[in-house]
Amino acid sequence: MAFWSKWLPRANPVRQPQNSIVGSGGGILISTAAELEDALRGGTLAGSGQAVTPNTAMRVGAVYACVRLRAGVVANMPLDIKRRVDARTREDASDHPLWTLMRRRPNRWQTPSQFKRMMQAHLLLRGYAVAMKVVSRGETRELIPLHPDRVRVTQRDDLSLRYDYTRRDGRRVVLEQADVFHLVGLSLDGVNGLSPIAYAREAIGLSLAMEDHGATVFRNGARVSGALTHPGKLGPEGQELLRESLDQFRAGGERDGKTLILEEGLDYKPLAMNAEDAQWIESRKFSRTDIAMFFGVPPHMIGDTEKSTSWGTGIDAQTQGFVTFTSEDDLTCWEETVNRDLINPEDDTLYARFNRAALVKGDLKTRWEAHVKALQWGVSSPNEIRALEDQNPREGGDIYYPPPNTAGAGSDNGGTNEPAQTA
Template sequence: MKLIDTIKAAFQGADGGQQITTSDDLEAAIRAANVGSAAGMPVNANTAMRVSTVFACVRLISGAVANLPLHIKERVDSETRIDRTDHQLWTVLRRRPNAWQTPSQFRRMMQAHLLLRGNAFAMIARSGSKVLGLIPLDPDRMKVTQLDNLRLSYEYTRRDGGVTRLTQDEVMHLVGLTLDGVNGVSVITYARESLGLSMAQEQHGSNTFKNAARPSMVLLHPKKLGKEGQENLRASLDAYRQGGDQEGKALILEEGMESKPLSMTAEDAQWIEGRKFSRTDIAMFFGVPPHMIGDTEKSTSWGSGIEQQSIGFVTYTLEDHLTTWEETINRDLIPEENVYSRFNRKALVRGDIKTRQGFYVSMLQWGVLSPNEVRKLEDENPRDGGDVYYDPPNTAGGQGESNDDQEPTRD
């Protein structure tokens, strides 16, 4: 759909879009439309997901947020923390956020909204102070306004064209990178040129291989060729270029015609290198190391190897998103001061048995964890006598005899 058609449809309220009555509505419609890039490709959140690099980055980050265990904990004192499995929010976040989604589906979708639009919204269903459910809302239909008292107001356009107004207490609002403190910045907006270039390169490659990966040619005729002759010649050439039964056969030209190919070599276009650069450039916007989306050619760009790149991803990218979720849940969903949400980051190494083994051995040796706590982390039942904490090795004050009880050494 062209931009003018999109605006006309918005004026008419077509496709459930918000009717345009003010300049702000017009600006929102233009932002939601297929705004083109310098490469001539329409770029928005939906078209961007057709780029393999964007899809891989969104899938990777959203999957990590969706699959990490999310706990509700209570701070008993400065040193003691306990799990609050009896808390109503534990059921919402760990069992049933709403009537149709699983917890991982809900978090995955909300995180995808956050990555592609810069914002993610969910309406909070409450009974008194208890949260009963979270209803995800389309960020393209939401308008956020900061009132004079600095509170936020939300206007959500329903599918029937009506508007539902919500207060700040009724909305869970995840915000990414923000420049005004209210609305998050969309990656798609600032990566528009890189995405447009990548889509243009992909379309160029598709068109090239559609024509059997052969460039077009120029045919020179010694005389004037009529319109009917041009159509017949073009049809025969198109059939020849498409391969099939004609593959490998010679091209026969009549009436003294000559052919001259219009060749564009790989050195001229640098098409493959351009594709690689676009892939790395887009991954940079999302903070994903290239090797995690299949680009292993430059595996040391984030550190001294693949392992360091993975550590960098967890530290500098994933940690940012996990903290956003935790702080938003604490602000919008938990009224108690000593209750808070916390992702179990140790689950990130669940697939690496060697790393888990080394971690457990170290924690047991230094008395940080008991055997039963290790078994709990591995989803195993406790064993008898497994609640003991071992004394750290090579330290004074152990269970052995002290030096004062030993006989002095005689020469």
């Protein structure tokens, strides 16, 4: 044996076959064929026989719509970095590198909306999202997203987190907690998030099985609209002649709705949808609603408006519920994670805050009604409102109008509606 071989390990050590999947914390004993299949599939086989993974789940329209909606809210909403000037004053920290990172360029190839949309999709499909920090001179300059399937998160005895990342070339890299931006959804251990795909596996697997069943039925042509009956028996030549005549009649769409002439006592009987087919359609609708429930999305937002009114306060109330209970949960997760992982803990003046007013950007009437109320009650000045609408300030627009006469005649301005103070 050479001298250096005692100090340098072999590049590709030979691994002996084992009857367990061994990790740093122990092993999983495999004693049956079912356990082996479950381990090889990663525990993704549903009761319907479909392998449900985050990639196959996105083939289901309801899953794709839910992920698109929730990720779009986070991606399209501006994430501001604020600075506390004093106990009552806040300002945009546009001079801080983190502002550029979250508002301009998170890395060398993605825009902020692309980065946030992808990370939120990882969070929804796998329960967590991970990005590696590129730090220069004590400040995070880039966020490199890592695929969650290649990252294994464990907690040491000292409660610190360890991230084992497997590169595309097979090499394993160990990242410390200070090197990672880590988003976690609903969790039972505080370290690993729960994947909705894992808990909705049966509903998604059922939907995949029904889609495959429907595609097979239509591919094989098993769905017929009617049947032709003959009082006697047709020979091979008669059957071939009848088949050619029907194919010629069906060719092209210009004969749709025309009358079919039958000879030799042929009788046509239309076939209506049977109970099995009707139950298949109802099952597809139920699975769609069930999947929407797992993702916290109202069914009408993914196109299921059958059991809810399409007008009035019904849809409005459900949409507001989505904003209050679902989107707010996502926004809070991002804000607190940015505060923990990207802001120096010694700097208690910086914090992250989504501009939630962007949710009503598309509703012109609601947006301007809010502006008028903010102006009337002295919450905002005209120039602040113009800045929200991306308009230049005007001269004399930095004034705050006093609220309507609710304080009585003892107010400083005598109850008039004159400007109370300047900015």
